[in-house]
Amino acid sequence: MSTSVSPRDLEQLSAYLDGALSLRATANLEQRLKNELDLARAFKDLERTRALLRRAPQRRVPRQFTLTAQMVGAAQRSLSSGWNSLNWASAVASLLLVLVLISDFSVNGLPQITFGAAAPAAEEAPQALMLETAEGAADEEVLQTEAAPPQELFAEAERQVKGNETGLNWRVFLGSYARDMEIGLAILAMISGLAAWRQKNHS
Amino acid sequence: MAKFSILSFAYLPSPFVVKTRAMNEEHLIQAAQQGDLEAFNRLVLSYQGLAYNVAVRLLNDPPAAEDATQEAFLSAYRHLRSYRGGSFKAWLLRIVTNGCYDELRRQQRRPQTALEPDNPDGDEPANPGWLADPGESPQQLAERAELNRAIQRCLNQLETEFRTAVVLVDVQGMDYGEAALVMKRPLGTVKSRLARARTRLQICLQGFAELLPERFRLDHEGSA
Numbered sequence: 092m093s094t095s096v097s098p099r100d101l102e103q104l105s106a107y108l109d110g111a112l113s114l115r116a117t118a119n120l121e122q123r124l125k126n127e128l129d130l131a132r133a134f135k136d137l138e139r140t141r142a143l144l145r146r147a148p149q150r151r152v153p154r155q156f157t158l159t160a161q162m163v164g165a166a167q168r169s170l171s172s173g174w175n176s177l178n179w180a181s182a183v184a185s186l187l188l189v190l191v192l193i194s195d196f197s198v199n200g201l202p203q204i205t206f207g208a209a210a211p212a213a214e215e216a217p218q219a220l221m222l223e224t225a226e227g228a229a230d231e232e233v234l235q236t237e238a239a240p241p242q243e244l245f246a247e248a249e250r251q252v253k254g255n256e257t258g259l260n261w262r263v264f265l266g267s268y269a270r271d272m273e274i275g276l277a278i279l280a281m282i283s284g285l286a287a288w289r290q291k292n293h294s
Numbered sequence: 295m296a297k298f299s300i301l302s303f304a305y306l307p308s309p310f311v312v313k314t315r316a317m318n319e320e321h322l323i324q325a326a327q328q329g330d331l332e333a334f335n336r337l338v339l340s341y342q343g344l345a346y347n348v349a350v351r352l353l354n355d356p357p358a359a360e361d362a363t364q365e366a367f368l369s370a371y372r373h374l375r376s377y378r379g380g381s382f383k384a385w386l387l388r389i390v391t392n393g394c395y396d397e398l399r400r401q402q403r404r405p406q407t408a409l410e411p412d413n414p415d416g417d418e419p420a421n422p423g424w425l426a427d428p429g430e431s432p433q434q435l436a437e438r439a440e441l442n443r444a445i446q447r448c449l450n451q452l453e454t455e456f457r458t459a460v461v462l463v464d465v466q467g468m469d470y471g472e473a474a475l476v477m478k479r480p481l482g483t484v485k486s487r488l489a490r491a492r493t494r495l496q497i498c499l500q501g502f503a504e505l506l507p508e509r510f511r512l513d514h515e516g517s518a
Contacts, residue, residue: 098490105489109463111470140496144464147445148438149347153360156342156367157335163371 096133104134108141184280191272323382327374334374338367341383344466345390351461352394354450362397366390383468384475391458391476398454444506448498455479456491463488 096104106112107120124131319340325333345366349359366389377385445465449457455477462473463484474484499506 101493102486102489105492106485109470111485136496137492140492140499141464143441143499144445144460144495145467146441147351147465148442149343150350150356152342152346153356155339156346156364157338158331158367158371160331162368163331 095129100130101133101137104130104137108134108137181280181283184276184283188273188276188280191276319382323374323377326371327377331371334371337382341386342367344383345386348387348390348461348466349394351446351449351465352391352454352457353397354446358397358401359394362393363390366393369393381472381475384472387462387476388478395454440505444499444502445495447502448495451498452491452494456487456494459484459488460491460495464492 103112103116103120107117112120124134319337322333322337326337342363346359346363349362349366350356353359353362366386370386370389373389449460452460458477459473462468462476463470468476470481470484470488473488474481477484479487
């Protein structure tokens with residue numbers, strides 16, 4: 092092997108040997124091969140090495156590698172079970188994400204649209220009832236109210252307040268955790284979807 | 295009539311024959327993509343020799359190469375829908391080489407020693423049955439076996455990607471473009487890896503000069 096030939100020249104000679112050089116580079120190299128003895132020797136060595144490698148015997152296949160329906164069926168079953176489980180994980184995570192988004196909208200956005208008028212009235216109702224009971228108003232409605240015993244009125248007011256408090260807690264809970272849940276579920280959906288895609292395309 | 299058609303086919307220009315073969319392959323691939331196992335098996339029969347030989351050269355372990363080849367065909371069938379045209383040979387060989395890389399990594403993690411090597415050097419026997427050719431004399435068979443052992447020993451000393459480049463281009467006669475597709479590397483990278491691999495193999499094979507039959511020896515004139 093010629094030591095005076097640079098790695099770049101060897102690369103060029105190797106490509107020239109396979110006819111993979113551009114016309115201009117080929118002409119340039121052929122000119123150099125005529126004038127530079129070391130380069131010409133390196134080319135001859137490379138040519139002989141390649142010829143030797145091309146004489147490497149090919150092996151006969153030890154058996155046929157054709158596939159049977161059984162092999163394909165077994166492979167598809169194992170693949171589809173893994174693929175299905177990943178698909179399911181992705182689908183469940185996506186569904187949960189949608190549910191959280193919907194509930195997030197209903198808590199933050201919808202009250203102003205659908206319950207906007209009803210909610211304040213509901214909040215004010217117990218207070219009004221309590222006031223009316225205390226004052227003992229004289230009109231018909233008040234008379235009807237006065238007809239009921241004061242303990243029942245207080246119990247009803249208490250139930251309404253508790254009901255409102257429960258609703259408030261639910262909203263507070265969702266309001267404070269919905270964003271985290273959304274992010275978590277989105278990440279989960281992405282990871283399982285990516286894993287499924289990777290498995291499908293892995294070859 | 296049949297005789298006429300055979301003769302006329304034999305004298306058709308080669309590009310036409312190549313194109314016809316490619317069209318047939320395309321039809322077989324399309325049929326296989328629709329689940330026709332018989333069509334896929336015809337593709338297997340066309341490529342099993344090439345796939346197995348690439349695996350043997352990369353792994354230097356015939357039983358492991360046999361497994362890798364079978365796995366590659368099974369994987370190819372499973373993922374046939376992801377084949378989007380282009381060189382089917384390159385697509386298939388990429389699956390084979392990826393399987394071989396996985397096996398080599400596995401072997402590196404868990405090195406195994408054979409209980410009974412084929413001979414004291416751990417190489418193949420001098421006259422392996424797989425080389426048997428009815429037209430060859432025992433002398434020629436022995437020479438080819440020696441050459442094969444020398445080449446494989448030198449290939450084993452190369453890093454995996456350098457070995458792949460030489461096996462694909464020099465041993466299997468693929469062009470740079472196809473080799474680049476198989477290796478999933480730019481053309482320039484394949485060129486430079488091949489050049490460096492050839493230089494290293496040249497040095498290595500010169501070390502086997504005494505063992506190789508005369509007709510296979512590299513000329514030492516001008517060598518450093």
